[in-house]
Amino acid sequence: MTTMEVTPVEDVERACGTLLAAFHDSSANDFLNCKFQDVPLEETLASHSRADELTRNTIMFYVDRGAEFVQTGDYATVAIWTVPHKHVAVDRTKDERFNAVFLDESQRVKERVIPQGMQYYYLFMVGRDPVSAVKGSVRALFDHYIERANRENVALVLEAISDHARDVYEHFGFVNYNTFKYGAGEVDSNGHLDSNGDGHTGYLMIYLPK
Template structure:
């Protein structure tokens, strides 16, 4: 999600972040840009080992029918493809604390248009609605960093500060460049994490309705999931929801 409108590269895996809200130690947390997709995926696969919303979105991006069996290994390969795609198009893949956390950002100069799916309802939400709302909220001429995915290795809860390091680094960059930061929280739980780091919610949206239940199981009458378009900017922007 260029300066004029959000890129057509919708994000999905902002769920299941486990972030301690306690005070962290003053230990310096290393943050590095990486092209090692294998290691990056190892972290993200652990972060989203159980994430029905993430699994649903990946299946939609690859036009896999909701009722079709889809193994976790297949889901992980879809995520790996997306990381290679973003890497090829100049996104920044960063890791903190020796791959304890990984994030993928497009910068104000590296947004790109991702192919739409074969589902017009899904496309209207993730390619049109979110794009239009972002363009509406951001002041003219203000670029932004777009967070496609972020996750922490949940098998090592004793390692702290990794997610914080990523957000603090990119917030400092955005502030210095008079840019915003944009992401979609794909669950209310993820929304609370991003609010902790200074993001505000500008749109609630439903997806997967009449396709899946809240656990991602096929249900033609299912409630689906609730997502949130969230934006960070150093100055106050109108339209934030409570």
């Protein structure tokens, strides 16, 4: 187990900078921000600054509502977690097809997989500064929350929005319980507008306490 400390964010701007850098070229993240903020997809394709603005809006939506905003490795890795008994309520979007896939089906899977009565932490976002030279910060973050999950007898839940992220989470003991498509008929797998596109692939992953 690593001894790198995980602490609450004190410098919000610096933490936002880490997450913005980590998701700067993530078309899947841009798509989700557009959906949850009811913004036309064309807006993020036209401007990186607009995409960054939407990401910042989403970060602060969670932080302002009491989610844990934490960092490790001198802001090398930053994460946002909602906590047991205090999850952040997210409104349904205007796209009911998206709601059915990303919200409703995910809720059914959580109810099926997580033992009745067990609470969970939800990892809304985690990002590593792509230019940081600090090693082990991602592991430190997950070791910290896995230890808490085991000690408190609660689960950890997240959605991976890339194959690489899925593989990383599997390495830390998360299991993929639902592979799903979102954005089909709107974008291709690279996030470009395409009425015949396959959309993005997501993975609902859960860690159950040991």
